[in-house]
Amino acid sequence: MKSRYLTTILTTILLLSMEQNSAAQQKPAFNDLTAEEAKVILKKSTEYPFTGLYENFTAKGTYLCKQCGNALYHSDSRFDARCGWPSFDDEIDGAVKRVTDADGRRTEIVCASCGGHLGHVFTGEGFTPKDTRHCVNSVSLDFVPGVLPAGNYGTALFAGGCFWGVEYFLQKEPGVVAVVSGYTGGHVKNPSYREVSTGRTGHAETVKVTFDTKKTSYDKLVKLFLEIHDPTQVDRQGPDIGDQYRTEIFYKNEEQRLVAAKYLDMLRSRGLKVATQLTKASEFYPAEEYHQDYYFRNGKVPYCHGYTKRF
Secondary structure, three states: OOOHHHHHHHHHHHHHHHHHHHHHHHOOOOOOOOOHHHHHHEEEEEEOOOOOOOOOOOOOOEEEEEEOOEEEEHHHEEEOOOOOOOOOOOOOOOOOOEEEEOOOOEEEEEEEEEEEOEEEEEOOOOOOOOEEEEEEHHEEEEOOOOOOOOOOOOOOEEEEEOHHHHHHHHHHOOOOOEEEOOOOOOOOOOOOOOHHHOOOOOOOEEEEEEEEEEOOOOHHHHHHHHHOOOOOOOOOOOOEEEEOOEEEEOOOOHHHHHHHHHHHHHHHHHHOOOOOOOOOOOOOOOOOOOHHHHHHHHHHHOOOOOOOOOO
């Protein structure tokens, strides 16, 4: 009897431990921050008014914490306070924490998941029926074109030829909640498709993948990416030729770098002359609207991408 009781206790402890470890694995590692992002998110500075990426942004979707991917605000809570920063009158339940500001007067708002500085919250201004204004720094936010439930989400950046084809295959992967085609890795701010197509801006046609870490993993997405394009082609993918069509993985943190390096080395060990570059992520710029969901909207299939099992 005592032995059975002891076994039950040990089993319970083991299961609880496994659940805790699983929960920890579901939470993605913090994204590396640029000097500007760290100044605001970690050192609690404030970006200049009317300069932020999301100050005049009107797209529908969900705003995430730039550092940890925690879903913070839905776009339907956004309003124009004409104050120079994005304003919201409500947060996703449990996503934002309020603390007394260092000045002792204002109320600071931070991400409830990682503690990153978001901005300040004000009441009594009468802007909306909720009479609340979350005044948030754009640099503290990331955006996903979809209404996501509470939780932490991972982000991956892949370049492998024309972004239409990469987007097509990754959009169908279970656990992926959003894929946006765009440009990264270059030296020109807010480039247009015409500029990137010259091959002189340094950008690669890239897809930004947002995924639910409870349903899939960065490991799985890296493997899929390396199976839906040819990672041995240099500055091209099929008939598309040019530096903007190069194969490249842009990592958001050290954990992603190690994962991607593992699979690239695995392919090299099998004799493949891998051309895929592994580069620290820089600013991502969404492409023009007509590039988004291209194959799904046009009822076509990729002409230079296909699945080849490699793992």
